[in-house]
Amino acid sequence: MISFESDYNNGAHPAVLRHLVETNDEPTLTYGFDIYTERAKEKIRKACDAPDAEVFLLTGGTQANATVIDGILRSYEGVVCADTGHISVHEAGAVEASGHKVIALPGKDGKLQAETLEHFMDVFEHDESRDHVAQPGMVYISFPTEMGTLYRADELKALSDTCRRHQLQLFVDGARLGYGLMSKKCDITLPQLARLCDALYIGGTKVGALCGEAVVFTHHNAPRCFFSIIKRHGALLAKGRLTGVQFDALFTDDLYFNISHHAIKMAERMKSILTQAGLRLWIDSPTNQQFVVIPNALMHRLESQVQFIHWQPYDDDSTVCRFVTSWATTDEDLLALESILKQVSETKE
Numbered sequence: 001m002i003s004f005e006s007d008y009n010n011g012a013h014p015a016v017l018r019h020l021v022e023t024n025d026e027p028t029l030t031y032g033f034d035i036y037t038e039r040a041k042e043k044i045r046k047a048c049d050a051p052d053a054e055v056f057l058l059t060g061g062t063q064a065n066a067t068v069i070d071g072i073l074r075s076y077e078g079v080v081c082a083d084t085g086h087i088s089v090h091e092a093g094a095v096e097a098s099g100h101k102v103i104a105l106p107g108k109d110g111k112l113q114a115e116t117l118e119h120f121m122d123v124f125e126h127d128e129s130r131d132h133v134a135q136p137g138m139v140y141i142s143f144p145t146e147m148g149t150l151y152r153a154d155e156l157k158a159l160s161d162t163c164r165r166h167q168l169q170l171f172v173d174g175a176r177l178g179y180g181l182m183s184k185k186c187d188i189t190l191p192q193l194a195r196l197c198d199a200l201y202i203g204g205t206k207v208g209a210l211c212g213e214a215v216v217f218t219h220h221n222a223p224r225c226f227f228s229i230i231k232r233h234g235a236l237l238a239k240g241r242l243t244g245v246q247f248d249a250l251f252t253d254d255l256y257f258n259i260s261h262h263a264i265k266m267a268e269r270m271k272s273i274l275t276q277a278g279l280r281l282w283i284d285s286p287t288n289q290q291f292v293v294i295p296n297a298l299m300h301r302l303e304s305q306v307q308f309i310h311w312q313p314y315d316d317d318s319t320v321c322r323f324v325t326s327w328a329t330t331d332e333d334l335l336a337l338e339s340i341l342k343q344v345s346e347t348k349e
Helices: 014-022 035-048 061-072 114-125 153-165 177-181 190-196 226-232 241-250 255-276 296-302 331-346
Strands: 054-058 077-082 102-105 135-142 169-174 199-203 213-217 280-283 289-295 309-315 318-324
Touching (some): 035 190, 035 213, 054 061, 054 226, 054 241, 061 135, 061 169, 061 213, 061 226, 114 135, 114 153, 135 153, 153 169, 169 177, 177 255, 241 255, 255 280, 255 289, 289 296, 296 318
Parallel strands (some): 077 102, 135 169, 169 199
Antiparallel strands (some): 199 213, 289 318
16 A cells, blocks of 8 residues: 555654654753754744744644634634635634634635735725624735645735735745745745745644644744743643754755655656546646546545545546655655556456
8 A cells, every 4th residue: 555645644754863863862951942942943044034033843733823823813803814724624623712713715726815805804994893703813824725736926925915904914834835835836935935924834744754843933023922822722842852853953954845845756746647547637736735536436446555535526426636745755656656547547347
């Protein structure tokens, strides 16, 4: 059985594991005040070209989203996102559990458009009953999106400008940030992204770490007492070195970007294999998530040898399926997929 089910079903990159083992016997300060966490934070500031950024290391993506959003928003405020946004569809109400409404607006290919946000804010600001509804306080996007698509630089600039015009904070979920930045279709750099948003997180869980996300408040603008807010959310690691050591490794010698680039190369080859097998792309993703429409009969034969995600029904006879590459995907995995696809396609029902 080969797996293209997700980009976090392997352990950690060997360099990350090696650094964990090498530092294992060293006693360090706790709660993220160790030398490795401080070193990782400085490397992240340098990568973002944001010397005054405030960096906090948390263990998971839902943790990061819920904690940042609760930390930024006032009690009566909500967060705006695309209707396919991760916080709206795949986080089990974690944001709403802290009392903040998720305000989902229609998206296009997984993206929230600046004109959609502008129209929403115009209607809201002219509504004489606006004091009776959740007040929009921030905008959430992910890069890449839930659909594997990317915001262009001009789209991000327009969103950022719209947020500033309406005094909204812009927060970027970067669970798969490396895979977005290394895509051939990406026309923005990490420093440019950092300048356009108020906060982002750099995903480690899906990009080579055992666990961990680096939350970055890009302009020395972390919410007051954010350390305490992290603890209040149950997100503060006593052994903070666990995430610190991993990000120290990931941001040494461009490891984070190099392994992300590998995943994109694998995804491009996988896309070619899937389409050459006669499968139709549901959406043209330039990142490590690929979505294809598979006839149900073929899908059932394929899933006996390959792990992938059944995303949603396409019609009565076919299903949209997601295949994902990662830093750990190998040439052998792709050759096996190609062989299996040929085999199951030739099998008579």
